[in-house]
Amino acid sequence: MDLKQLQAFVHVAELGSFTRAATILDTTQPALSRQVRQLEVELHQHLLVRNGRGVALTEAGQRLLAHAQGILQQVERATDDLESLRGTPGGQFNIGLTPSVAKIATVEMIRRFRASFPAATITVNEALSSYLVEWLMMGRIDAAVMYDTADTPMIDKRGLFAEELFLIGSSEAARTAARRAPGAVQLKDIGQYPLVIPGRMHAIRHIVETRAAELGVKLSIALEVDAVSSILDLVSEGYGYAVLPLNATSSDPLKRQFTVERLTHPTLFSQLVVATSALHPVSHLASRAIAMIEHDVLPLYTEPRRVT
Structure with missing residues (x-):
C-alpha cells in the first residue's frame, strides 16, 4: 500500500466515479483503475463496485475510506509542519x-x-x-x-470551563405548569417534566440521565432531537422542556422568550x-x-x- 494508491482510492470513493477522479488527479482512467485494483489485491478485499451511475463503496471500502482520509491528512500536516x-x-x-x-x-x-x-x-x-x-x-x-x-x-x-445546565420551557408552559419551587426545580422532580432531549450519543443527555439515575429518577422523554435549534423550536411550541446551558437561549436568532429555571440538589454542569x-x-x-x-x-x- 502506498500513498498514490490511497489518494486514487479516496478520490474515486469521494467523487463516485473513476472518470471524475482521473480529471481531478490529471491522470487517465485506466491508470487510476490499476492503482485501485493493486490496492484491492494487496488488501484481499473488494473496495468498490461499479453501478450505472459510477461506483459505490463496499463495506470494506467504507472502512478503508475513513482511515485513508486520516492518513492522507496526517501526511499533509507533517509536510506543512516542517x-x-x-x-x-x-x-x-x-x-x-x-x-x-x-x-x-x-x-x-x-x-x-x-x-x-x-x-x-x-x-x-x-x-x-x-x-x-x-x-x-x-x-x-x-x-x-x-x-x-x-x-x-x-x-x-x-x-x-463548566457550564451550568438549566430547565428551559416555553412562556406558555410557565403560565400553566404547576411549580414545586418557583425559579428552581430539584433534580428528583425532573421526571414530572416531559423532556425534548438529545439522543444517547449527546454528552448532555448522558449527564442528565446519569445523575437522574443516581437518584432513582426515570426521565420522561417526550422527543429525542439532537439539534439545539430544533429543540428550542419544539420547546417554544409547548412540546416539552429542555435541559441546556444558557448560551442556547441567549443565542436564539428569533429572540424568543423562555423560562429558565435552575436545577438543584444536585446542580448539573457540562x-x-x-x-x-x-x-x-x-x-x-x-x-x-x-x-x-x-x-x-x-x-x-x-x-x-x-x-x-
Whole structure:
C-alpha cells in the first residue's frame, strides 16, 4: 500500500466515479483503475463496485475510506509542519466544534485565524462530541472544542470551563405548569417534566440521565432531537422542556422568550474541553491556533448570561 494508491482510492470513493477522479488527479482512467485494483489485491478485499451511475463503496471500502482520509491528512500536516519551520505557519488546520460553540464562535474564530496565520487555511467541522472523538482518533481533525465524554486513552483533553445546565420551557408552559419551587426545580422532580432531549450519543443527555439515575429518577422523554435549534423550536411550541446551558437561549436568532429555571440538589454542569489525539502529533500550526482560540475566541462563548 502506498500513498498514490490511497489518494486514487479516496478520490474515486469521494467523487463516485473513476472518470471524475482521473480529471481531478490529471491522470487517465485506466491508470487510476490499476492503482485501485493493486490496492484491492494487496488488501484481499473488494473496495468498490461499479453501478450505472459510477461506483459505490463496499463495506470494506467504507472502512478503508475513513482511515485513508486520516492518513492522507496526517501526511499533509507533517509536510506543512516542517514547512512552518521556515517562517509563518502555513498549511491546513482542521478544528471540530460542537454545534453550540460553533454557532457563537465560528465567524470570529475564522476572522482571527486568517489575521494570525495568513499563509494557512482553516476548516471548521461541526458535530456532536461523540463524533468529534472518532474524527480525532482517525486523524480527520487536529483538535476539537467539545463537551467532555467518557475517558478515552487515545484522547488528550484539557478542561476549559463548566457550564451550568438549566430547565428551559416555553412562556406558555410557565403560565400553566404547576411549580414545586418557583425559579428552581430539584433534580428528583425532573421526571414530572416531559423532556425534548438529545439522543444517547449527546454528552448532555448522558449527564442528565446519569445523575437522574443516581437518584432513582426515570426521565420522561417526550422527543429525542439532537439539534439545539430544533429543540428550542419544539420547546417554544409547548412540546416539552429542555435541559441546556444558557448560551442556547441567549443565542436564539428569533429572540424568543423562555423560562429558565435552575436545577438543584444536585446542580448539573457540562464540562467544555479542548481535545487532541494522543495518537497523532500536534503540528506547530495547530498548537498556535488552539492557543489563539482559547485566548481570543472562547471568551465570547463564556460571556456572563443572565438567568430570568
